[in-house]
Amino acid sequence: MDPLRLVVALVALVLVGGFAFLAANGERQVDAGSAVGFVSDDVAAASTRAEVDGGPAIAYTAVGVDPLPGGVLSGGDAEADGDNAQPVFPDPADKVRLTDKQWRDRLSAAAYHVLRRSGTERPFSSPLDGVKEPGWFTCAGCGNLLFETKTKYDSGTGWPSFWAPVAARHVVEEEESGLDTRIEVRCARCDGHLGHVFQDGPREETGLRYCMNGVAMAFTAK
C-alpha cells in the first residue's frame, strides 16, 4: 500500500469511528430522555392540576355548582395541611348550565344584571376595587377561579382591574359585535359576563387591562 492510500484509509477509519460514536451517543440521550419520561403515577394527579404562570398549581375538584357564591372550596385535607393547605376550585371544564329562573333565584339582582344580562356596575361601587391583600377572585355565579391579587393593579377606573387571569382556560374572551369592537370577558365555566379586556394595561406586565365588575366576583383572602 502506498503512503497516500494509507492516509486515506486512516482518515476513513477516523470518520467512521467518529460517526459511530456520535450515533451511539445520540441513542444514549434518547434513552436517557425516555427514562426521565412522563410515564408514572403522577400523570393522573397532574391531569387534575393546571399551572398558573410562575405560580402554584390549581387544584380542581368536581363539585357541581354548589356552594355559592364563588369562594374557595375547602379541600378535604385542607385543615390537616395547615399553612400548606391547597385551596380547591371547580374545574372550568365542568360546565354549569342553569335556566334563567335558576340564575335569578341564585344571584343577587345586581349580580344577575351583570352576569346574565351583560350589565355594568357603577364605577367605584364595588368593595373589591380596593382589595390589595393576597387572595382569590372567583366567579360569583359558579365559583370558577378567575384572578389572583398578584395580577391586580389600580387602574383608576373604579373597576377591579387585572393584567392577567389565573390561566387562559378559566375565561372566554370574545369580540363583541357592534360599532366598537370591545373584547368581552366571560366565565369559562358558567358563561357569565364578567367585563372586558383592553390593551391599555401595565406595559411592564402583559399590557392588558381586564376591567371586571366586582359584583360578578367573590373574593377570598389567602
Ligand SMILES: [Zn+2]
Ligand atoms: Zn362562572
